[in-house]
Amino acid sequence: MSTTANPTIDLGPGAHGGADHHDHAHDHDHGHHTLTGWRRWVYATNHKDIGTLYLWFSFSMFITGGLMALGIRAELFTPGLQFWQPEFFNQLTTLHGVIMVFGAIMPAFTGLANWMLPLMLGAPDMAFARMNNWSFWLLPPAAALLIISLFVPGGAAAGGWTLYPPLSLQFGMGMDLAIFAIHLLGISSIMGSINIITTILNMRAPGMTLMKMPMFAWTALITNYLLVAVAPVLAGAVTMLLTDRHFGTHFFKAVGGGDPVLFQHIFWFFGHPEVYIMALPAFGVVSQIIPTFARKPLFGYHSMVYATASIAILSFMVWAHHMFSVGMPATAQLFFMFMTMLIAVPTGVKVFNWIATMWQGSMSFETPMLFAVGFVCLFTVGGFSGLVLSIAPVDTQMHDTYYVVAHFHYVLVAGALFSLFGAVYYWLPKWTGNMYSERAGKFHFWWSMVWFNVTFFPMHFLGLAGMPRRIPDYPLQFTDFNAIATVGAFCFGLGQLFFLYNVIHTIRGGVGKAPANPWDSPTLEWEVPSPAPHHTWETPPDEALVKKGLVAQALE
Amino acid sequence: MRFSRVCALAALLPACSFANINGRYNFQTPQTLIAHDINNLHAWIMGVIAVIFVAVFGVMFYSIFKHRKSSGHSARHFHENTTVEVLWTLIPALILVVMAWPAAKVVLAQKDTRDAEVTIKATGYQWFWGYDYLDYGFGYKSKLATPREQIENYKDQGQAKGEHYLLEVTEPLVVPVGTKVRILTTSNDVIHSWGMPAFGVKQDAIPGFIRDTWFKADRVGTFRGQCVELCGRDHGFMPIVINVVAKNDFKTWVDKKQKEAKAAADDPNKVWKLDELIARGKTVYDANCAACHKADGAGGGPFPALAGSKIANGPIAGHLGIVLHGKGAMPAWQGLSDTEIAAVITYERHSFGNKMTDMLQPKDVKAARK
Numbered sequence: 001m002s003t004t005a006n007p008t009i010d011l012g013p014g015a016h017g018g019a020d021h022h023d024h025a026h027d028h029d030h031g032h033h034t035l036t037g038w039r040r041w042v043y044a045t046n047h048k049d050i051g052t053l054y055l056w057f058s059f060s061m062f063i064t065g066g067l068m069a070l071g072i073r074a075e076l077f078t079p080g081l082q083f084w085q086p087e088f089f090n091q092l093t094t095l096h097g098v099i100m101v102f103g104a105i106m107p108a109f110t111g112l113a114n115w116m117l118p119l120m121l122g123a124p125d126m127a128f129a130r131m132n133n134w135s136f137w138l139l140p141p142a143a144a145l146l147i148i149s150l151f152v153p154g155g156a157a158a159g160g161w162t163l164y165p166p167l168s169l170q171f172g173m174g175m176d177l178a179i180f181a182i183h184l185l186g187i188s189s190i191m192g193s194i195n196i197i198t199t200i201l202n203m204r205a206p207g208m209t210l211m212k213m214p215m216f217a218w219t220a221l222i223t224n225y226l227l228v229a230v231a232p233v234l235a236g237a238v239t240m241l242l243t244d245r246h247f248g249t250h251f252f253k254a255v256g257g258g259d260p261v262l263f264q265h266i267f268w269f270f271g272h273p274e275v276y277i278m279a280l281p282a283f284g285v286v287s288q289i290i291p292t293f294a295r296k297p298l299f300g301y302h303s304m305v306y307a308t309a310s311i312a313i314l315s316f317m318v319w320a321h322h323m324f325s326v327g328m329p330a331t332a333q334l335f336f337m338f339m340t341m342l343i344a345v346p347t348g349v350k351v352f353n354w355i356a357t358m359w360q361g362s363m364s365f366e367t368p369m370l371f372a373v374g375f376v377c378l379f380t381v382g383g384f385s386g387l388v389l390s391i392a393p394v395d396t397q398m399h400d401t402y403y404v405v406a407h408f409h410y411v412l413v414a415g416a417l418f419s420l421f422g423a424v425y426y427w428l429p430k431w432t433g434n435m436y437s438e439r440a441g442k443f444h445f446w447w448s449m450v451w452f453n454v455t456f457f458p459m460h461f462l463g464l465a466g467m468p469r470r471i472p473d474y475p476l477q478f479t480d481f482n483a484i485a486t487v488g489a490f491c492f493g494l495g496q497l498f499f500l501y502n503v504i505h506t507i508r509g510g511v512g513k514a515p516a517n518p519w520d521s522p523t524l525e526w527e528v529p530s531p532a533p534h535h536t537w538e539t540p541p542d543e544a545l546v547k548k549g550l551v552a553q554a555l556e
Numbered sequence: 557m558r559f560s561r562v563c564a565l566a567a568l569l570p571a572c573s574f575a576n577i578n579g580r581y582n583f584q585t586p587q588t589l590i591a592h593d594i595n596n597l598h599a600w601i602m603g604v605i606a607v608i609f610v611a612v613f614g615v616m617f618y619s620i621f622k623h624r625k626s627s628g629h630s631a632r633h634f635h636e637n638t639t640v641e642v643l644w645t646l647i648p649a650l651i652l653v654v655m656a657w658p659a660a661k662v663v664l665a666q667k668d669t670r671d672a673e674v675t676i677k678a679t680g681y682q683w684f685w686g687y688d689y690l691d692y693g694f695g696y697k698s699k700l701a702t703p704r705e706q707i708e709n710y711k712d713q714g715q716a717k718g719e720h721y722l723l724e725v726t727e728p729l730v731v732p733v734g735t736k737v738r739i740l741t742t743s744n745d746v747i748h749s750w751g752m753p754a755f756g757v758k759q760d761a762i763p764g765f766i767r768d769t770w771f772k773a774d775r776v777g778t779f780r781g782q783c784v785e786l787c788g789r790d791h792g793f794m795p796i797v798i799n800v801v802a803k804n805d806f807k808t809w810v811d812k813k814q815k816e817a818k819a820a821a822d823d824p825n826k827v828w829k830l831d832e833l834i835a836r837g838k839t840v841y842d843a844n845c846a847a848c849h850k851a852d853g854a855g856g857g858p859f860p861a862l863a864g865s866k867i868a869n870g871p872i873a874g875h876l877g878i879v880l881h882g883k884g885a886m887p888a889w890q891g892l893s894d895t896e897i898a899a900v901i902t903y904e905r906h907s908f909g910n911k912m913t914d915m916l917q918p919k920d921v922k923a924a925r926k
Binding site: 079081082086090153154155166167170258260261297301303325326330333334337341345349351355358359361362365377391392393397400469471475476477 | 580581582583584590593594597598601602605608609612613615616619620623624625626629630631632633634635636637640641644645648649652655656659660662663664666667706707708709710714717719720721722723741745746747749751753756757758759760762763764765767768769780781782783784785786787788789790791792793856857858884885887
């Protein structure tokens with residue numbers, strides 16, 4: 001099986017057939033290095049290269065989805081229709097959601113896991129290096145399908161990222177392209193998850209038991225269990241949409257005895273764990289950064305693990321809180337309200353533990369720490385609005401209004417995205433071997449922090465006052481806050497180009513060479529040189545080294 | 557969330573929630589008991605949140621300012637304490653109980669649709685609402701009244717926008733004050749959502765299913781809301797307006813509507829003349845079709861032109877089939893009457909430069925529906 005797929009096949013005459021394996025085995029150190037140009041990336045099996053691919057892919061999707069967001073905000077600057085026809089506006093909101101969730105946030109965390117897990121666990125690579133290549137390379141075609149769908153007759157899917165039927169049964173082939181894109185993204189996610197789970201369970205350094213691994217590995221493990229559980233559910237839901245659209249089934253068509261609400265139940269059974277798929281890795285990143293810059297071990301490691309697991313389990317029991325207005329019986333309404341409120345408990349435990357980690361520390365505020373603290377502040381605000389939304393009667397007023405938009409942008413932008421920025425600044429020295437400019441990083445943080453709030457905080461007021469989501473035009477009383485949000489969005493977007501500049505500047509040398517362990521952090525990834533060589537931990541770290549790190553993390 | 561970032565003054569928050577109810581920064585002024593309850597719940601929860609906010613952020617920022625390396629603070633290496641873990645698990649859980657209890661009571665009240673005095677069916681259409689007064693045997697459609705000239709600013713400023721821009725309808729829902737009104741929601745095509753913020757009600761309208769909600773308005777007046785579930789192109793353009801009137805006025809209005817309904821009912825067996833039918837068809841077209849196919853039949857974007865189209869110039873049975881059953885983005889127009897469908901199809905075949913000679917009668921449409 002492996003001979004044809006072996007990346008060393010292009011090395012030249014003689015490097016094929018049976019000899020190939022042998023070659024590969026003892027050529028380990030330079031074999032991969034000789035793959036240059038596009039081959040290095042297309043045939044990539046190295047976890048660092050694939051991690052890099054994931055991260056750049058996700059950044060380009062972030063910019064694409066961001067431009068769509070700016071298209072949305074531009075239209076909403078003043079009342080009336082200025083730029084887009086309403087149907088194109090709906091396509092923008094739909095693609096913005098799909099691209100940001102499946103194209104930007106999720107691949108970014110998979111990329112981080114790819115880059116960092118083997119380094120942090122003391123493993124030479126991911127468990128399934130070839131499958132890793134395949135999971136990444138499914139993403140660009142999926143993204144291409146989504147972009148192409150804008151240009152097909154009838155335009156892209158315009159039913160919102162939730163794709164509710166019967167509306168989603170009405171669209172043209174743009175919807176089919178979106179369905180196939182989701183299939184591809186789902187397959188990619190499932191393979192990526194299997195890879196991550198296997199790596200974590202089987203490839204840890206000697207002496208590093210599960211309860212001693214870095215918190216980032218824990219959140220990655222739990223996240224990817226969630227993903228394996230729910231990605232097939234989404235695939236099933238969109239497949240049913242597809243057969244309803246083209247093959248005469250009636251899963252969601254009332255005329256044939258189907259139930260449109262069934263789709264919502266299936267979608268949110270995927271969708272709610274999905275929320276935590278995007279949030280848990282962020283918790284992991286923050287749990288690495290805060291102890292490092294507080295110069296103190298993470299407080300309550302065990303309760304952090306249990307809290308993460310509880311959130312994951314509870315996430316399967318709260319889906320219908322997205323559906324409080326479909327008209328469920330009172331008992332269901334009450335059950336989902338209570339379960340949803342319960343999630344506040346483990347989430348609160350995490351926040352308290354982070355604060356206890358900072359307490360009596362010796363904190364310094366380099367850019368990663370700023371993003372981590374920014375994350376804790378704004379994620380908490382997002383958690384508060386989530387608590388408000390969990391109260392079913394209050395949700396009657398908020399459902400499908402801008403309050404919900406504000407809420408999930410607080411947890412996804414200030415939550416997931418800020419943690420990703422923190423992670424990039426934290427690990428850039430390891431990735432590039434260079435230090436980023438601290439001044440530039442801090443500027444990026446403060447700029448993002450200010451404009452994020454200018455963009456999204458007013459949306460709470462809009463939602464309270466009753467402005468529905470996904471409308472291209474609005475009544476006059478909503479004008480002021482929409483104008484403010486639009487200004488904020490454009491400034492926030494501009495700031496992300498500055499982030500791109502920071503990263504490129506660092507790759508090109510930054511402000512100087514990075515030491516192996518610039519933050520004086522005890523986890524294993526800092527034990528290898530900076531930049532991390534192409535192959536690391538080919539021989540597992542010895543137990544004494546692992547133990548030293550664990551002692552410093554107060555895990556032993 | 558209102559002022560928490562700015563003031564973070566715990567005590568002020570619940571007060572704000574009562575004082576500043578004007579539909580611009582906060583909920584619309586509540587007009588029903590349920591809306592009041594929701595408001596109080598929200599205020600109570602915001603109060604609890606404000607206290608937690610101050611406590612959590614207070615501790616965190618105290619630490620951020622005091623426990624800095626730059627101010628010479630050195631780290632103390634504690635990292636575990638089972639007692640505090642148990643405490644900060646149990647205390648939030650208890651706080652949740654005191655939040656859940658009053659919320660549960662409101663949920664049960666919201667769901668109790670028994671003993672309604674008036675029942676009205678609200679049907680969602682792409683993109684307007686239909687109201688049927690089931691107890692009185694009449695109904696009508698309620699459509700956006702804001703002219704397109706105010707909405708479309710693509711090339712110039714368009715017309716100045718009126719006070720109730722996007723929140724005005726051709727004919728509002730009329731209900732009596734102080735009466736329990738039960739609203740049944742359903743839909744003709746996709747999922748819509750019928751709601752009225754000032755009344756604290758919101759209920760999705762789902763095709764093929766009937767769901768219900770209720771309200772009892774305290775005061776006479778006009779109240780405005782919008783469809784809140786994405787339902788396609790004109791989702792933002794199907795407002796909900798409710799006129800709450802005195803009970804006597806409601807009776808008078810119902811009488812008037814019932815008489816009108818009788819007078820206006822098309823005799824389904826009437827045989828129409830071509831000119832009459834075309835004139836009637838134009839009104840149906842402008843009210844239902846022009847939003848997508850445009851007043852001149854030129855279409856636009858994903859919506860095909862009717863001028864010169866194969867369907868409008870092909871066999872009339874095919875034309876009727878498309879209107880009745882829809883196709884792709886074209887919804888099924890089963891909700892129009894036989895006369896309206898016959899009229900609009902005839903109109904389309906004789907307008908926009910289409911030069912067909914055939915016509916439909918209501919009985920043909922009736923036959924095709926079977």
